[in-house]
Amino acid sequence: MSATGYDHPFIKTLLMFIRAHDSSGAWETMPDEAIMAPFIMTKAQRREIPLFGDPDPDILWRLDQYFNAIAMAVENRSGVAVAPIMKIHHEGWGRMLLTAGKLVAVNNYVRELHRWSFDSVEDMITKAEKIIEEGVATIAKFPEVAAA
Amino acid sequence: MSATGYDHPFIKTLLMFIRAHDSSGAWETMPDEAIMAPFIMTKAQRREIPLFGDPDPDILWRLDQYFNAIAMAVENRSGVAVAPIMKIHHEGWGRMLLTAGKLVAVNNYVRELHRWSFDSVEDMITKAEKIIEEGVATIAKFPEVAAA
Numbered sequence: 001m002s003a004t005g006y007d008h009p010f011i012k013t014l015l016m017f018i019r020a021h022d023s024s025g026a027w028e029t030m031p032d033e034a035i036m037a038p039f040i041m042t043k044a045q046r047r048e049i050p051l052f053g054d055p056d057p058d059i060l061w062r063l064d065q066y067f068n069a070i071a072m073a074v075e076n077r078s079g080v081a082v083a084p085i086m087k088i089h090h091e092g093w094g095r096m097l098l099t100a101g102k103l104v105a106v107n108n109y110v111r112e113l114h115r116w117s118f119d120s121v122e123d124m125i126t127k128a129e130k131i132i133e134e135g136v137a138t139i140a141k142f143p144e145v146a147a148a
Numbered sequence: 149m150s151a152t153g154y155d156h157p158f159i160k161t162l163l164m165f166i167r168a169h170d171s172s173g174a175w176e177t178m179p180d181e182a183i184m185a186p187f188i189m190t191k192a193q194r195r196e197i198p199l200f201g202d203p204d205p206d207i208l209w210r211l212d213q214y215f216n217a218i219a220m221a222v223e224n225r226s227g228v229a230v231a232p233i234m235k236i237h238h239e240g241w242g243r244m245l246l247t248a249g250k251l252v253a254v255n256n257y258v259r260e261l262h263r264w265s266f267d268s269v270e271d272m273i274t275k276a277e278k279i280i281e282e283g284v285a286t287i288a289k290f291p292e293v294a295a296a
Contacts, residue, residue, distance in 0.1 A: 085245060086235065087233050087234065097233060097245070097247065099245065099252050099255070101252075102253075102255070103252065103293065104247050104251065104252055107247070142250070145250075145251065148290075
């Protein structure tokens with residue numbers, strides 16, 4: 001019964017964040033599928049991207065939007081204010097944290113960001129949900145730290 | 149009875165971190181005072197630095213060393229492994245966190261980094277000690293989160 005694909009609340013939030021950066025007005029009428037297309041790659045497409053040099057800055061920008069959407073989902077479900085902090089080395093690896101009060105709700109390491117993408121929208125939802133659930137569960141486990 | 153100035157353990161750690169980046173061998177024999185000099189400014193010197201544009205990258209590098217020395221002090225005194233994460237906007241403001249397990253031991257905001265400096269070595273020690281003590285106290289308050 002849960003929403004899937006472009007109707008899923010996570011994807012809706014992500015689309016909202018992306019469209020909030022629209023400076024030309026073009027993204028407003030662009031279909032969701034077209035906005036999401038750069039996030040989706042086949043395994044073969046991914047392998048074609050070399051891992052040397054710096055990742056495409058657009059990838060890092062998309063990662064930012066993705067992580068902001070995760071932060072908002074954790075905030076909505078836990079009812080606790082959450083702050084994202086990302087530190088990405090220019091060569092394409094780094095650390096992403098979600099903090100709530102004095103709690104680290106999510107602590108994720110990323111690497112090979114040159115190829116950062118998902119097999120499908122459903123694949124993205126599955127992976128994002130895993131992080132969101134981890135964050136919500138950590139806040140539920142240490143509520144007094146999240147409120148500190 | 150506590151150590152002051154260049155004999156203070158915090159300053160010794162900071163000097164160690166800085167000298168670890170020595171690529172020419174020149175810093176090894178350079179007096180501590182000369183190594184520390186760029187960290188120290190008078191109020192008048194500070195005011196002369198404009199707040200527009202990006203801060204001098206050397207300042208951000210020094211901030212990194214300072215924060216690493218704080219992380220090491222918190223780790224030594226608490227006995228808990230600590231990880232620093234800093235996210236600095238290129239215009240000279242940002243956030244510095246020390247995490248221990250799932251705990252945010254230190255959460256500091258910095259701004260106007262163009263002028264980041266201290267009145268004296270003693271001033272630096274006082275300010276660093278305040279952050280270190282806050283971190284150690286937070287870990288002591290939530291030991292099970294720091295170990296999570």
